[in-house]
């Protein structure tokens with residue numbers, strides 16, 4: 713322990729958020745847990761802690777990973793620190809008491825093990841009043857089909873973070889079409905390398921750039937669906 717050890721609780725909000733970006737970068741799990749709790753105690757909403765401290769911190773990690781300054785083992789530590797913060801926020805985001813709006817099955821596609829964004833979408837959807845069934849990572853088409861047939865959700869969500877794995881979303885949607893069940897579900901896709909055009913090209917109902925957009929889009933599409941069913 714050095715004399716210069718930083719006492720997180722003595723920092724101002726801005727300084728603490730900055731420090732949390734640094735701590736996330738350095739993969740310091742306990743510090744991230746402590747920082748998360750301090751911000752909550754200071755009255756921050758779970759959503760603000762999530763976006764301003766954690767997601768923004770991970771954005772910086774992502775840039776340096778891309779530029780070859782950080783490597784996989786370091787990024788894994790950052791990811792674990794981020795998950796520890798998300799673990800604290802999850803129940804708080806989920807306990808909004810919102811009325812149940814529907815059900816979502818979500819999973820990361822085959823070949824891809826990135827799950828932070830997917831988990832975040834799941835958490836925000838739960839907070840908005842959706843039941844969320846999380847299939848985890850590396851899902852082959854059979855897993856998705858089996859889950860939607862079993863769970864009969866309103867929404868299927870697929871996540872991919874790699875340009876090499878994102879085309880797999882089309883495999884899943886095409887299989888749904890072959891089985892004649894594509895239109896029974898709203899399909900949302902997301903992940904950093906995707907865009908609107910890609911979402912359309914694979915036959916999804918929508919691409920969502922982040923978890924907040926996912927919630928808004930899900931609500932909107934469910935409403936539209938109910939209206940059109942009611943009118944049918």
Ligand code: B12
Nearest residue numbers: 774778825826827828829869871874875902903904922923
């Ligand atoms: C953390 C990370 C890792 C961690 C993952 C830990 C974990 N448990 O997830 C580890 C270290 C394991 C890892 C491994 C690899 N990674 Co990586 N990783 C990242 C990093 C830095 C951050 C991703 C992240 O968590 N972001 C934070 C979350 C909150 O954002 P998000 O995932 O984008 O999610 C948001 C939206 O996209 C959206 N969303 C996401 N999913 C969904 C789903 C639905 C349904 C909806 C509606 C919305 C939605 O909402 C989310 C919340 O707002 C990115 C950099 C980047 N720019 O994305 C690289 C990145 C994705 N990785 C990359 C690479 C290359 C790899 C490896 C191949 C490295 C290697 N040589 O081994 C492996 C691949 C392993 C595999 N088979 O999957 C590249 C991909 C390049 C490309 N064009 O394909 C990136 C872009 C880094 C880079 N080079 O610039 N990685």
